[in-house]
Amino acid sequence: MTNNTLADFNKLTTAEAEALYQREVLAEGFAGFRRLLDSLTEAIKAARDTDMETVAHAVAKAKRLFPEPLEFSPSWENIWPELESTIAAKTHIFTNIPPGDRVGEWQVIMDNPLVVQEVVCYPALSFEDAAYLYAYFRPQLEKSEYIRLQKIQTVIQEIGG
Template identity: 70%
Template sequence: MLNNTYSQFSMLIGEEAEAAYQQEVRAEGYAGFRRLLDGLTEAIKAAADADIPGLEQALAKASRLFPEPVQFSPSWECIWAELEATLTAKKHVLSSISPAERSGEWQVIMDNPQVVQEVVCYPGLDFHDAAYLYAYFRPQLEKSEYIRLQKIQTVIQELGR
């Protein structure tokens, strides 16, 4: 469910409304800006094919209204680039896998075969959750790491007693 701050943001029309919203969020500080980010993140997570252009515009508007998110928190110095990279990766997934191929069970796997560390696997996902996880982690890959989004065709699973 999209939060109220993001809902207000997505309905802004005109410079006067944008300026009032900007002032309201700045007056509230960290909490107000955090709700906007949470709303944008949830919108990216829930985005279907037709939602991508609107989200691209929303991110552009958000970065224009709040060009220095580091004022709210040092951890948000690169938040616009991070959200844009996530949205770009999700757009790539949605454009690469047709709606007819999206049913069934999906998983996301990440590994770096060059180092001794555990493989990370997110199994048993529906397509949209898997697409978001792929999109979220894809921009963060380090040298020699890989990420895989794959559909499970056959599963044999047993439970221990």
């Protein structure tokens, strides 16, 4: 496939180029569509404040070109709403945490206090990594679950042995 990066995908500006790309992906099937999804996911993960609109447009274009991702795999039935929700959650974080407050160590915690299960914690993250994890998991929360994105102000750590 010629266009297998997000940069290439974003360069598809004519209806003819989009139709050719669409035919190539459809002909390749699962693998071609998977490459597109992987590039979109990586773009969402790497996106900064100023990139969010571009990434949202890329997902909208992919959704328009491939409105039935279920044709490629049953596991992708809800991929477009999932990616859109991840973008919305990450945009929400960028909107609510000013750039000057982002330096330092961050963590993401998930729990459901109404059931007996482990608390999930992703510690020692950069702001960018924590923002992505929060945005990725936020749309998947079940009833009574919560997710927290928090900055670590003070850390005391000891290692046994």
